[in-house]
Amino acid sequence: MKIACIGAGYVGGPTMAMIAYKCPDIEVVVLDIAQARIDQWNSDKLPIYEPGLDEIVFEARGRNLFFSIDVEKHVGEADIIFISVNTPTKVRGVGAGAAADLTYWESAARTIAKACTSSKIIVEKSTVPVKTAEAVEKVLARNCVDKSIRFDILSNPEFLAEGTAIDDLKKPDRVLIGGRETESGLKAVATLKAVYERWVPSERVITANLWSAELSKLTANAFLAQRISSINAISALCEATGANVKQVSYAIGTDSRIGPKFLNASVGFGGSCFQKDILNLVYICESVGLKEVADYWRSVVTINDYQKDRFVNRMLEAMFNTVSGKRCAIFGFAFKKDTGDTRETPAIDVCHKLMADKAKIACYDPQVTEDQMIRDLSLDPYMWDHPAGQVTPKMTMVKQQFTTCKTAYEAAAGAHCIAIMTEWDEFKTLDYQKLYDGMVKPAYIFDGRNIVDPVKLREIGFVVYGIGQPLDPFVTESAF
Numbered sequence: 001m002k003i004a005c006i007g008a009g010y011v012g013g014p015t016m017a018m019i020a021y022k023c024p025d026i027e028v029v030v031l032d033i034a035q036a037r038i039d040q041w042n043s044d045k046l047p048i049y050e051p052g053l054d055e056i057v058f059e060a061r062g063r064n065l066f067f068s069i070d071v072e073k074h075v076g077e078a079d080i081i082f083i084s085v086n087t088p089t090k091v092r093g094v095g096a097g098a099a100a101d102l103t104y105w106e107s108a109a110r111t112i113a114k115a116c117t118s119s120k121i122i123v124e125k126s127t128v129p130v131k132t133a134e135a136v137e138k139v140l141a142r143n144c145v146d147k148s149i150r151f152d153i154l155s156n157p158e159f160l161a162e163g164t165a166i167d168d169l170k171k172p173d174r175v176l177i178g179g180r181e182t183e184s185g186l187k188a189v190a191t192l193k194a195v196y197e198r199w200v201p202s203e204r205v206i207t208a209n210l211w212s213a214e215l216s217k218l219t220a221n222a223f224l225a226q227r228i229s230s231i232n233a234i235s236a237l238c239e240a241t242g243a244n245v246k247q248v249s250y251a252i253g254t255d256s257r258i259g260p261k262f263l264n265a266s267v268g269f270g271g272s273c274f275q276k277d278i279l280n281l282v283y284i285c286e287s288v289g290l291k292e293v294a295d296y297w298r299s300v301v302t303i304n305d306y307q308k309d310r311f312v313n314r315m316l317e318a319m320f321n322t323v324s325g326k327r328c329a330i331f332g333f334a335f336k337k338d339t340g341d342t343r344e345t346p347a348i349d350v351c352h353k354l355m356a357d358k359a360k361i362a363c364y365d366p367q368v369t370e371d372q373m374i375r376d377l378s379l380d381p382y383m384w385d386h387p388a389g390q391v392t393p394k395m396t397m398v399k400q401q402f403t404t405c406k407t408a409y410e411a412a413a414g415a416h417c418i419a420i421m422t423e424w425d426e427f428k429t430l431d432y433q434k435l436y437d438g439m440v441k442p443a444y445i446f447d448g449r450n451i452v453d454p455v456k457l458r459e460i461g462f463v464v465y466g467i468g469q470p471l472d473p474f475v476t477e478s479a480f
């Protein structure tokens with residue numbers, strides 16, 4: 001059997017590496033239009049940082065795992081073709097800011113139609129709006145010259161989370177496969193199911209109809225993000241009342257109907273999926289006339305934006321309503337720990353707001369490069385894909401207020417405050433006395449991830465703000 005995957009990104013790379021690793025007799029080729037990305041997959045330094053990924057790729061690469069830009073050739077030869085291209089939120093035109101941009105998706109479908117001379121199973125791996133499989137079927141049916149060729153479209157959404165992708169792929173809670181309930185559709189589902197059952201217990205490989213599978217992915221992300229916005233909304237109430245959100249999370253999480261996971265109050269959720277997928281859900285609801293349902297889900301994003309604003313407002317108010325010219329140390333830029341991914345990271349919003357108030361930012365992240373941070377902070381809505389290496393006037397402006405540091409200690413030296421944006425483990429074990437000694441007083445810590453102990457840090461002398469934590473006595477309620 002030969003599997004091809006179009007899209008060698010955060011999903012295509014690790015998921016295909018896991019299939020190749022677990023099924024040495026299946027040839028797996030991961031394809032991309034970006035030569036640089038493929039070169040990195042073929043090098044010693046893989047394009048993404050993900051714990052455990054190197055071992056899996058290095059074991060299977062060259063044996064039965066290959067990375068290539070020769071998309072048409074390998075798609076033409078494959079029995080199963082995964083589509084794992086990016087499906088970002090549209091940034092212009094109809095539906096801008098909400099609908100999924102299916103440009104890459106459609107181009108992948110057209111490539112398949114052009115390249116295929118025999119019947120194939122096509123697997124939607126990307127997160128797509130419900131009913132996308134129908135669009136793919138139409139593109140393939142109308143573009144494939146040989147009408148005897150069959151395409152069975154399956155929906156097999158991916159549920160891995162970055163930072164834990166390898167564990168998630170090795171032991172998934174479930175694998176979901178949706179297909180047409182026809183003879184050939186069911187046969188296609190069985191073929192893909194058999195691939196996963198090589199390492200996933202069969203009771204965890206669940207099947208559904210195509211539309212249920214597509215909609216389950218958007219729904220899962222909406223539910224997960226909703227939990228974070230719910231606890232973040234409560235964190236604001238905690239600060240107003242003296243309750244401690246950590247205690248509230250623990251107390252409600254012990255109810256087995258609620259469960260303890262995804263109840264960490266934070267500066268807000270980031271990442272390439274939650275906001276995009278909820279907005280997509282909102283757009284779909286609006287398109288079918290379900291305004292109330294759309295409004296309900298949109299409020300999850302509204303609370304997330306509110307939480308990021310609230311965090312910066314807390315910083316400003318505590319620091320006497322001005323950060324002009326003040327050095328602010330930012331600890332962490334990635335959207336969560338154990339990844340170098342910065343897509344939709346709350347750090348971007350927080351830095352932007354502080355820079356608008358003329359702060360000088362000194363940022364340290366163990367995995368994110370300076371180039372990436374500058375690019376992220378320089379984006380404007382209509383220039384979202386700067387070619388690598390291009391220096392824009394906005395980048396030059398950003399560099400006047402933003403520097404990167406090699407350690408947390410370097411970032412904090414001479415700073416008025418530290419803002420913790422990412423919950424990297426190393427931030428939990430820093431020598432906070434040493435950090436304090438090198439800072440301007442009063443020295444503040446704004447903990448956007450609730451990872452430090454406010455009591456201990458207050459003993460050192462820090463003024464500490466934690467999300468949903470009782471307020472620091474140094475800062476009066478009115479200042480907040």
Ligand SMILES: NC(=O)c1ccc[n+]([C@@H]2O[C@H](COP(=O)([O-])OP(=O)(O)OC[C@H]3O[C@@H](n4cnc5c(N)ncnc54)[C@H](O)[C@@H]3O)[C@@H](O)[C@H]2O)c1
Pocket residue numbers: 006007008009010011012031032033034037071084085086087104105107108111125126127128158159160161162272273
């Ligand atoms: N990142 C995650 O943790 C995650 C988890 C689950 C699902 N998803 C979903 O998976 C999809 C992919 O996400 P990602 O994070 O891997 O994106 P990504 O941007 O990291 O990777 C997508 C890749 O597809 C390539 N590509 C685009 N069009 C192409 C074409 N026509 N031919 C060949 N290659 C093409 C791009 O060059 C890019 O390298 C999205 O729909 C996303 O919502 C992502």
Ligand SMILES: O=c1ccn([C@@H]2O[C@H](COP(=O)(O)OP(=O)(O)O[C@H]3O[C@H](CO)[C@@H](O)[C@H](O)[C@H]3O)[C@@H](O)[C@H]2O)c(=O)[nH]1
Pocket residue numbers: 127158159160161162163221224228261262263264265266267268269270271272273274335336
């Ligand atoms: O209690 C929590 C849990 C998470 N977060 C934040 O939420 C964001 C997303 O975290 P997480 O879900 O762990 O990472 P992702 O890689 O974005 O994974 C989500 O998005 C993927 C893409 O669709 C899905 O496949 C995963 O199942 C889903 O968890 C990050 O900024 C986290 O810091 C919190 O603030 N509090």
